[in-house]
Amino acid sequence: MSDLLNRLRGRGWRMTAQRRVVAEVLDGDHMHLTADEVHARAAARLPEISRATVYNTLGELVSLGEVLEVSTDRRAKRYDPNAHRPHQHLVCAQCGAIRDVHPAGNPLADLPDAERFGFTISNVEVTYRGICPDCAAA
Amino acid sequence: MSDLLNRLRGRGWRMTAQRRVVAEVLDGDHMHLTADEVHARAAARLPEISRATVYNTLGELVSLGEVLEVSTDRRAKRYDPNAHRPHQHLVCAQCGAIRDVHPAGNPLADLPDAERFGFTISNVEVTYRGICPDCAAA
DNA sequence: GCCCGCCTTGGACCGGGTCCAAGGCGGGCA
DNA sequence: TGCCCGCCTTGGACCCGGTCCAAGGCGGGC
Numbered sequence: 001m002s003d004l005l006n007r008l009r010g011r012g013w014r015m016t017a018q019r020r021v022v023a024e025v026l027d028g029d030h031m032h033l034t035a036d037e038v039h040a041r042a043a044a045r046l047p048e049i050s051r052a053t054v055y056n057t058l059g060e061l062v063s064l065g066e067v068l069e070v071s072t073d074r075r076a077k078r079y080d081p082n083a084h085r086p087h088q089h090l091v092c093a094q095c096g097a098i099r100d101v102h103p104a105g106n107p108l109a110d111l112p113d114a115e116r117f118g119f120t121i122s123n124v125e126v127t128y129r130g131i132c133p134d135c136a137a138a
Numbered sequence: 139m140s141d142l143l144n145r146l147r148g149r150g151w152r153m154t155a156q157r158r159v160v161a162e163v164l165d166g167d168h169m170h171l172t173a174d175e176v177h178a179r180a181a182a183r184l185p186e187i188s189r190a191t192v193y194n195t196l197g198e199l200v201s202l203g204e205v206l207e208v209s210t211d212r213r214a215k216r217y218d219p220n221a222h223r224p225h226q227h228l229v230c231a232q233c234g235a236i237r238d239v240h241p242a243g244n245p246l247a248d249l250p251d252a253e254r255f256g257f258t259i260s261n262v263e264v265t266y267r268g269i270c271p272d273c274a275a276a
Numbered sequence: 277g278c279c280c281g282c283c284t285t286g287g288a289c290c291g292g293g294t295c296c297a298a299g300g301c302g303g304g305c306a
Numbered sequence: 307t308g309c310c311c312g313c314c315t316t317g318g319a320c321c322c323g324g325t326c327c328a329a330g331g332c333g334g335g336c
Contacts, residue, residue, distance in 0.1 A: 049285095052326085077324090101249060102253055118270070119268040125264070129262070130260050191314080284330085292323100294320080294321075
């Protein structure tokens with residue numbers, strides 16, 4: 001559980017109360033929180049923590065590859081702690097709920113050479129959109 | 139060429155100089171312009187046109203299904219006049235260039251039932267990211 | 277236990293986008 | 307052809323997520 005903290009320490013992170021709290025919020029339950037939601041949860045434990053620090057820390061976690069940034073809409077970015085198994089996202093068009101999903105096969109394989117226009121492709125993002133069971137029932 | 143204008147008239151659009159100019163800018167060359175770029179090109183022909191009108195008109199074209207909104211980054215939305223043939227996007231991670239691409243097969247087919255969590259999926263967006271030949275050469 | 281320099285802070289700022297009330301003008305009808 | 311209704315346009319204020327900055331705080335190696 002504090003594997004994450006250990007990895008971070010191992011990478012030379014100066015361990016501050018603020019960083020620990022942010023890392024723990026993300027590691028705690030695997031949701032797709034916005035920066036503001038992370039800030040709110042962190043502030044519940046460490047009331048003085050500032051918005052800027054949360055943004056800084058999230059940015060560092062992203063560039064260390066410990067957390068993924070997800071932009072499924074044009075509202076706030078969301079942070080996905082599930083960075084170690086490749087996956088895509090399924091989003092409810094109505095309530096915005098997000099689920100990690102694992103499509104079969106490699107989505108890159110679907111793009112013929114003639115459609116690559118000489119690009120060196122490194123990454124594919126797939127977003128499935130639809131209505132979740134809860135919204136369908138309502 | 140003014141097929142677009144005819145369709146819009148047919149749908150009860152009140153045809154104003156502003157709307158005509160915005161529609162023509164988009165219809166003119168098939169790029170992926172931002173709202174501000176559309177505004178700049180429209181203003182070259184109709185200097186008094188306001189930003190608000192460009193946003194309104196783009197929004198209407200999108201909801202009429204004549205233009206697609208593309209959000210490949212967290213900067214400005216882009217508007218894709220190629221709304222009548224389904225396609226995905228290939229984006230240069232360095233310069234931001236965007237190309238329409240047509241993957242083989244239906245990307246939806248790759249998502250097993252067990253990974254759909256009861257959602258009714260209506261739409262899939264795929265973004266391929268990489269380096270374009272120009273940036274690779276530089 | 278000290279001290280260097282990385283981290284945190286809060287508040288200003290930014291950019292894309294939306295909203296609004298007031299006035300303009302398209303186009304159906306006579 | 308001309309009038310008039312009501313849809314469209316305008317510019318400027320506002321919103322929201324995010325970034326930047328200078329000053330002070332504190333982690334942790336020695």
